[in-house]
Amino acid sequence: MSWLVTGGAGYIGSHVVRAFGEAGIDVVVVDDLSSGHRDYVPAHVPFLEASLLETDVLTEAMTEHRVAGVVHLAGFKYAGVSVQRPLHTYTQNVTGTISLLKAMSSAGVDQVVFSSSAACYGTPETDLVTEQTPTRPESPYGESKLIGEWLFANAGRALGITHTSLRYFNVVGSGTPQLADTSPHNLFPLVIKALEDGRTPRIYGADYATPDGTCVRDYVHVSDLATSHVAAATALAQGRTLEPVYNLGSGDGSSVREIMDAFAAATGIDFTPEIAPRRAGDPDRIVADGTLAARDIDWQMRHTLQEMVTSAWDARPRG
Known part of the structure; x- marks a missing residue:
C-alpha cells in the first residue's frame, strides 16, 4: 500500500515526499x-503529471498503486493573486478537491490529510490563534481552503472518509539544498532575491506595538511541517481519531527585523533594511498555538530562526 501526495513536486510537497520515504x-x-519542479521528486518515486481536475486519471493512479490514503497539498496558493483570479482559484482549489474526492470514492480510498491554511482565519481579533479562533477568510484563497475543510468533513460523514486538516502560516527553510522555495510572493525568497541582486531588502512599517517595532509573524521550518504531515497520515492509518483541524504554529513568532538580522548573519552581507510605509491591514502580531498538534501529530519546532534562514539561503537557486 502507498500514499498519494498531490502537489508532491512543490516546495512543501517534495519535503513531505521525502519525510514519507524516511518513514x-x-x-x-x-x-x-x-x-512544482519535476526534479524535486526522487527518481524512484512514481510520478504522474496530471491535474486534479482529471478525475479518471486520479482514480486509475490510486487503483494501480494500491493507494491507502492521500496527502492533499496541490492547489493555487497565492492569497494576494487570488483576489485578481478568483475563478481560477476556486477551480483549482475547490473543484479540484471535489474531483479528488470523487476519485477517492471510486478507488475506495478513505483517509486524507489536507494541507489547509491559516488564511482561513483572516485577520483574527487575538494575536494568538487557536483552533477555536473564528474563521473569517479575507481572500478567495483563504475561502477555498476553508471550503476544502468543509468538503472533507462532509465526505467523512457521508462516505466514511477519515481526515484531518493542518493550518499553518509561513513555511520557510529547506531540508536539503536541492529543494528551494521558489515562490515569487513569499518573504524569504524575496529577501534572497534582493540580496542576490544587490538591492536592500525592505521592511514595511517599523512603528508597530512589538518589541522592535516590526510585525511579528509565525515562521515554521518546512521539514518540521513535513514530519507532522506524515505523523497525521500514520495516525489515520492506525485508526486513531484525530481532531478535524490542527494549527502548526510556533506559539511566539519572529519579527521581520529579526529575520533581516538572521539573513545578515547567514549571508555575511552587512545591510540595513530600508523602512517603507506600513501596508494597510497588517496587524502587529499573529502567531498560532500548536499545542494540540504537539499532543497528537508530533509537532515540534525543531529548527531555530537562524537555522531556517541559513537553510533557505543555502538552497537558493543559482544561475
Whole structure:
C-alpha cells in the first residue's frame, strides 16, 4: 500500500515526499507542474503529471498503486493573486478537491490529510490563534481552503472518509539544498532575491506595538511541517481519531527585523533594511498555538530562526 501526495513536486510537497520515504512508507506523486519542479521528486518515486481536475486519471493512479490514503497539498496558493483570479482559484482549489474526492470514492480510498491554511482565519481579533479562533477568510484563497475543510468533513460523514486538516502560516527553510522555495510572493525568497541582486531588502512599517517595532509573524521550518504531515497520515492509518483541524504554529513568532538580522548573519552581507510605509491591514502580531498538534501529530519546532534562514539561503537557486 502507498500514499498519494498531490502537489508532491512543490516546495512543501517534495519535503513531505521525502519525510514519507524516511518513514519507510511508499508514495506516489501527482502534480501538474504549474508551480512544482519535476526534479524535486526522487527518481524512484512514481510520478504522474496530471491535474486534479482529471478525475479518471486520479482514480486509475490510486487503483494501480494500491493507494491507502492521500496527502492533499496541490492547489493555487497565492492569497494576494487570488483576489485578481478568483475563478481560477476556486477551480483549482475547490473543484479540484471535489474531483479528488470523487476519485477517492471510486478507488475506495478513505483517509486524507489536507494541507489547509491559516488564511482561513483572516485577520483574527487575538494575536494568538487557536483552533477555536473564528474563521473569517479575507481572500478567495483563504475561502477555498476553508471550503476544502468543509468538503472533507462532509465526505467523512457521508462516505466514511477519515481526515484531518493542518493550518499553518509561513513555511520557510529547506531540508536539503536541492529543494528551494521558489515562490515569487513569499518573504524569504524575496529577501534572497534582493540580496542576490544587490538591492536592500525592505521592511514595511517599523512603528508597530512589538518589541522592535516590526510585525511579528509565525515562521515554521518546512521539514518540521513535513514530519507532522506524515505523523497525521500514520495516525489515520492506525485508526486513531484525530481532531478535524490542527494549527502548526510556533506559539511566539519572529519579527521581520529579526529575520533581516538572521539573513545578515547567514549571508555575511552587512545591510540595513530600508523602512517603507506600513501596508494597510497588517496587524502587529499573529502567531498560532500548536499545542494540540504537539499532543497528537508530533509537532515540534525543531529548527531555530537562524537555522531556517541559513537553510533557505543555502538552497537558493543559482544561475
